[in-house]
Amino acid sequence: MKSQKRKVLQSLSTVLLVAAIAGCSSNPSSSPNVSTTPTAAATKAPEKQMMMQFYSVTPEKVVTDGYAGKLIREHFNIDFEVQPRKGETYVQNTQLSIASGEVPDTFEGLDVINFDKLVDQDVLAEIPPELLEKHAPKYMEWLKKALGDDPLRYSMRNGKNYAMPILWTIGSKRMVFGMREDWLNKVGITKVPETLDELEAAMIKFRNEDPDNNGKKDTYGLTGGADSVEGFFSPVFGAFGLYPGLFTEKAGKVVLGEVQPGAKDALEVLHKWYKQDLIDPEFIINKGTNITDKVVSEKIGVAWNSWWAFIPAEAFSGGDFYDKLLEKNPNAKWAITSGPVGPNGEFGINQTNPVVGSGRQYAKKLEQDPDKMIKYIEIIEATNFADLELYEKLRYGEENKTYKKVNGDIEWIPPYDKEEERIKFGLSFFSVPGGFNDYDLLAPYMTKNKYMTTRKDIEAKVKGKYDLLSPIQRPVFAEYKDRLDQFTKKNLVDFVTGKRPVGEFDKYVEEWKQMGGDKVMAEAQQKYDELFKK
The missing domain is CATH 3.40.190.10 (Periplasmic binding protein-like II)
Structure with a gap:
């Protein structure tokens, strides 16, 4: 098969090469021995x-x-x-x-x-x-x-x-983790938290020590959303080397973060934080705009988003958190990391497959x-x-x-x-064609010079993985995805809020497999082997 493929490609390549050479031969400058005597060919219409x-x-x-x-x-x-x-x-x-x-x-x-x-x-x-x-x-x-x-x-x-x-x-290098640096300073923390434990200590102060100076206990450490598995407190799972909702690789095997053993540890951390009142209780009903509103209204001190949300819109194209927050509070400032570090030194946030x-x-x-x-x-x-x-x-x-x-x-x-x-x-409003943006090459056209260092510094903080199989059609996955997603989202929320004990995590995984998860994983492994183990 490989030999036959190579012959076909060589044949077509030869045809194209001949065509290209023929095209070049019509240009007198391509030949050192071209006669300057006028000929019929030279006087042909263009x-x-x-x-x-x-x-x-x-x-x-x-x-x-x-x-x-x-x-x-x-x-x-x-x-x-x-x-x-x-x-x-x-x-x-x-x-x-x-x-x-x-x-x-x-x-x-x-x-x-x-x-x-x-x-x-x-x-x-x-x-x-x-x-x-x-x-x-x-x-x-x-x-x-x-x-x-x-x-x-x-x-x-x-x-x-x-x-x-x-x-x-x-897309594969966009998500970062942000903490309100001015809040850290207000509650007496001079070192930007790096680990889960340090983050927890900071969030306790964010909840209890009035970092926004309004005299009310109305601030939380972090919020999130339960509308997708991929967006479910990804940085906390990343601290255990896991990426919920994404098909990633580990030792040659395809894994899905929300059903890996380490997910139990992440859920225990989240449940602990929820009981400590560090997580916004409305995370269950949040959508993307709700999260932005809560960040801008200074109810939340910790967030994760695309890096361009944390810098001025003039520096790229976002500024959702930065510009809107500064309009409300000119002293607001973000400290950016790659996500909290877990007990084994792991960290990262869900990213997006560039395809x-x-x-x-x-x-x-x-x-x-x-x-x-x-x-x-x-x-x-x-x-x-x-x-x-x-x-x-x-x-x-x-x-x-x-x-x-x-x-x-x-x-x-x-x-x-x-x-x-x-x-x-008559400037271009049509593809010539477009869409092939090399963001590194074109950075000078997208970012003001005075922000270039800011952009490079924050881009360097991006760490994580993306779904290796998202660009591939998978019939089994398509058949089971909706029901598995709904089942997973409900159980993740229940584990965090305590409605279902985290001790039942293994039972949840077995239920997930019986609902079709085992078939989804078998298909995923087959597709991964076809793509990456040639």
Whole structure:
């Protein structure tokens, strides 16, 4: 099988290479012995430009003959059309276009179920890894940095690659643990708590010593939410090396944090804190906005969130905790860690798999038009990884006309500080294509210079694991997920509140297995072995 696969890939690669060489031969500068005598070939009309397809989720804002559109046409010697793409109707419209025979060149943003359907229907073109290595080397470096030496494992089917993964790389390194440093100072703690015991001691003071100076006993150590297993007091489980709701690896075996033996220890800690009145009793009904409200209203002294929530919005794109809290209390300050350290030196918080969709695919018809597929790939490489000057122009326009640089930061020049003026000028509101954000490479465009050190320091605090199997379709998991989630959430809450004794943890695990958990874990191990033990 491997030999046959290698022959197929080599054959296609050879065809593409020949096509690329043929394209180069039409350029006189590529040959040292080209005659300068005019010939019929030299006086031929220019070759017709390829017609490419880009999409927009805001087609009403696209000016195709504006600045960005002209730049793309000239830079890549192409023409293009813009197709509207609304998220709520995209899958349906894709299916209709396939049924009608008007298959688009590309697909992007499909979930794994619909991706697998297109593979099974033989709608998608193969994208050989060798092709990506040759025409998008920086893209491949980006993938490997995030996913390791086999970065296409999630997009391979039957030994063939059918997608260019689009990663949210920042998802795998986003969650950090925050404590109100001004509260610590108020209650006489000069060292930022590191261990579970030190955190507990601080939370006791947060509850009992009026850190917000309002004369009321209305503050708690921490709160949480019970609306998902993944979000259930993750840093406390992380102190025991566990990640609830996530399929992670331990000694070659797939494990699920909430049913591992160490989860009993985490639940005992949480139950103890609940009895001590350190945990907000409303955690049972909290949603994400409730937690933010309680942090901003200074009812909670400990929280975990994406790192950008703890720094100014100007430093990235968040500021939920930082900016909103500072509006209320200019003296508020956060101390950030990677999470409390447990008895065996373990710590971490649930992170997000950077593979959050099926990526970008090409229609089967492009196997017969390899030059066009290569052109799409080269556009991705240039506009996202290899040509920052081009990236800057497409995003911001003309320097000293639409924007200027002040101490390295980009600032809009009026009237282009208004979106309607940028639209009229023709700045890009369509994918060329987009979504391939290298957050390290593009950091200067996302973070003000004065905050760059702040951003790097807080990013360095991120520790934890993500679900290795979330991008993979698992029929057994899909069948049992809802009932197992509901059962698990109820029991985790009951263990923390004391409604069910933590001593019954082993019984709960057996009940979970009998409800289908054992089948889910067997499937998970099989999928893990297929992905990671080749």
